[in-house]
Amino acid sequence: MRIDKVELRRLRLPLVRPFETSFARVHDRTFLLITVHGDGLEGWGECVAEATPYYSAETAATAWHVLTEFLVPSILGVDLTSAAEVWGRLARVRGHQMAKAALEMAAWDLEARQKSMPLWKLLGGDGRPVASGVSIGIQPSLAALEERVDADLADGYRRVKIKIKPGWDLEPARHLRKRHPDLALMVDANAAYTLDAAEHLAGLDDLNLMMIEQPLEYDDVGRHAALQARIATPVCLDESIHSLGIAEDAIARGACRIINIKPGRLGGHLQSKLVHDACAAAGVPVWHGGMLETGIGRAHNLHLSTLPNFTLPGDVAASRRYYAPDLIEPGIEVRPDGTIEVPSGTGIGVTIDTDRVRSATEDSWCSA
Ligand code: OSB
Ligand code: MG
Secondary structure (H helix, E strand, O other): OEOOEEEEEEEEEEEEEEEEOOOOEEEEEEEEEEEEEEOOEEEEEEEOOEOOOOOOOOEHHHHHHHHHHHHHHHHOOOEOOOHHHHHHHHOOOOOOHHHHHHHHHHHHHHHHHHOOOEHHHHHOOOOOOEEEOEEEOOOOOHHHHHHHHHHHHHOOOOEEEEEOEOOEOHHHHHHHHHHOOOOEEEEEOOOOOOHHHHHHHHOOHHHOOOOEEOOOOOOOHHHHHHHHOOOOOOEEEOOOOOOHHHHHHHHHOOOOOEEEEOHHHHOOHHHHHHHHHHHHHHOOOEEEOOOOOOHHHHHHHHHHOOOOOEOOOEOOOOHHHOOOOOOEOOOOOOOOOOEEOOOOOOEOOOOEOHHHHHHHEEEEEEOO
């Protein structure tokens, strides 16, 4: 495999509805699309870095810089035996996982297309339908939260995650648990608490939550271990898990009982597979997180989600919860049983609407 041309685009799309986390409220999404060309075929990847450095240190602008100046030049025209070699070629650059992931994932799509196989097969998955949940942002009222949950349950979703922050935590969780005694329910704090809140967070313990996601600082594994020792609700790490080594440390130190895998945060499909395998060996279940992706990133996520240790429902929901229209046609849909079918066909298996890509593009770059 040889990549002889790379195109980069920066796009902005309005969200179907605003999305609020403990760190920001957003109305639209800025992201990069990357296209790799080789042997007359294309592979596509989506860079999940946001316009702002709040979820992670990376932004769409840092990813653009690192991709154009360092990452793309290090793989252009190089003979590769497979996409699994891309990560190693990029290793000289420290960090910048989201920038690396976009390029690496595009290379996996290209390799799968060259081999005329669906991406899930190349990744070692089984292509089974993926159990999907929803991530519901912070709402202005309990009534608004109820309305959102009811709409998502009516669409078929079988697992609900709500975003929490100090002042919006125990009350919405208790409220939902009372209305839905058997719902698979979880909360995500996006690093909004300190260890001082341990006793307060233990107030969630009698709600039978699946997990609490990333309660403490993004880079603090040690205090998550201290917190997990003091609360019964399983801790799941998201922001903290940006490498295989950190995942292994977090598990060994008892900092979490579940791990959220996002290929953008880990540097691509290969690193995600390695973390998936390490979790499986340690008996730690994983699920696939989401970053408000368009159908292109969403399709990558679905293929990866069919590896065997993805045993918990993911945040990979239907296109129409995010963008109307999406960049792919048809969009990704959830079925009445709450599962999503993996797109069939070669590579990521979706059809990209190039007119929509063009009209949402704010800037573009080509390697030559
Ligand atoms: O913490 O999982 C998160 C979105 C953007 C950044 C971080 C997160 C999220 C979500 C939404 O929870 C997941 C999705 O629906 O794509
Ligand atoms: Mg999260």
